Amino acid sequence: MSTFSLLQVSLDQTIDRESLEEASDAAPSVARADCAGMQRDLFGIVVSGLSFEEATAFQAALKLQGFATDVVADSEIPVLHEAFTIQRIDLAKDALIFTDTIGREQSRPLEELVFIAGGFLTQRKSKTEWKMGVRHISSSNGSLDIPTPERQHKEENVPEFRLDFFFSSSPNRLRASVSADSMMFFRGRPLRLRDTALLLGAMMDLQEILPPDRVGAGLKRSDTKNAYPSLRSYEEEIRWHFHRLKSRA
Structure with a gap:
C-alpha cells in the first residue's frame, strides 16, 4: 500500500x-x-x-x-545517496577539488554540481562509560564486597558541522564533517569546531557557487544559534529541496 x-x-x-x-x-x-x-x-x-x-x-x-x-x-520524495567521505575542499575556476583522508584527490566539474547542503547540527549518540561498582558475595563465612567494573550506557548530544555536495555523476554525494575530535580543510586552511568565524566564512564562499534554490538553508544562516536539532532534520530538509527541484524540472 x-x-x-x-x-x-x-x-x-x-x-x-x-x-x-x-x-x-x-x-x-x-x-x-x-x-x-x-x-x-x-x-x-x-x-x-x-x-x-x-x-x-x-x-x-x-x-x-x-x-x-x-x-x-x-x-x-528522493532518497539520499550514501556519502563518500572527504576531508579537504578546494575551489578552482570551474571545479571543486576534494581530497579524502588518505590523500586521494578528485576534481569535480561545477557543471555537474546539483546541490550543496551544510550547517551546524546536533547528533544524539550513545556513549559507554566504565565505573567501579560493588558486587556482594555471601558465603557461610559471611559476606564480601568486591569492587567490580560496571559498563554504563548513556546518550548525549554531540555538536557537529558538516557539508554535503551532490553531483549528477558518481560518486553522487561527498561529505566533509567537523566534530570535537575531527577537522576539515577548506582552501588549505584547517577548520575545527571552535573556529566558528572560519566555518561561517566557508559557508558564505560556498553559497556563491550555486543559485539560492540549490543551496540548503543551513548554509545561509549567519550564526550557530539555529543549528539543526538532529541529523534527521538536516537530511529531511535536503530531501524536501530535492523534491521541489524535481517538481520544477
Whole structure:
C-alpha cells in the first residue's frame, strides 16, 4: 500500500506545539506525544508514512490552524545517496577539488554540481562509560564486597558541522564533517569546531557557487544559534529541496 507525507510549502512556516497536537487528532496514527519531536524537527517534511486518507485529513486540520502543506507520495520524495567521505575542499575556476583522508584527490566539474547542503547540527549518540561498582558475595563465612567494573550506557548530544555536495555523476554525494575530535580543510586552511568565524566564512564562499534554490538553508544562516536539532532534520530538509527541484524540472 502506498504511503504519503505532508510537506511544508515553505521552510519559513512555523506552528506551535499545541496547534500541531490539536490537528493531529485528525490522523489516528499520529499520536499527540509525537508532536513535540515533530515540531522540533520541522524542516520541510512534517510527517511520513500515512495513508492517503489520513494524510488529507491531517492536511485539512493543519490548514485550519493556518499551516498549509502538500500531500506527496513517499515514493516521490528522493532518497539520499550514501556519502563518500572527504576531508579537504578546494575551489578552482570551474571545479571543486576534494581530497579524502588518505590523500586521494578528485576534481569535480561545477557543471555537474546539483546541490550543496551544510550547517551546524546536533547528533544524539550513545556513549559507554566504565565505573567501579560493588558486587556482594555471601558465603557461610559471611559476606564480601568486591569492587567490580560496571559498563554504563548513556546518550548525549554531540555538536557537529558538516557539508554535503551532490553531483549528477558518481560518486553522487561527498561529505566533509567537523566534530570535537575531527577537522576539515577548506582552501588549505584547517577548520575545527571552535573556529566558528572560519566555518561561517566557508559557508558564505560556498553559497556563491550555486543559485539560492540549490543551496540548503543551513548554509545561509549567519550564526550557530539555529543549528539543526538532529541529523534527521538536516537530511529531511535536503530531501524536501530535492523534491521541489524535481517538481520544477
